[in-house]
Amino acid sequence: MRNLERLLTGLLLLATLPLIAQAETGRELHEENCINCHAEMEGGDGSGIYTRENRFIDDRDSLETQVQRCASNQDLQWFEDEVEAVADHLDEEYYDF
Ligand code: HEC
Secondary structure, three states, rough: HHHHHHHHHHHHHHHHHHHHHHHHHHHHHHHHHOHHHHHHOOOOOOHHHHOOOOOOOOHHHHHHHHHHHHHHEEEEEEEEHHHHHHHHHHHHHHHOO
């Protein structure tokens, strides 16, 4: 019985982990690959580039396009879901589309 409980708890954990990982991944990918350059341009943690008055991203589609563009500039070969995870993160923190 105890073993069965352990097994079920384990399975439940395995099933939920990817969801948690996804949210973390966007933040982490962004921290690892995106902040340096923006920080050089805008100072601070670089997030000013997402909140500046003349920012040019005005909807979710163009956000994803720009994430992809900046990633490609770095020779990062991101999959669709990585682009999406980073766009989710930026959307949540700064853009609010
Ligand atoms: C080598 C420098 C550099 C790196 C690294 C970089 N960017 Fe950028 N990013 C820029 C520049 C330059 C602009 C502004 C372009 C402009 O103002 O015309 C920009 C603008 C942006 C914008 C639009 C901001 C707005 O106006 O609303 C987003 C979103 C963005 N970058 C996302 C990312 C993401 C995600 C990464 C990581 C994959 C990243 N950038 C990495 C140089 C960089």
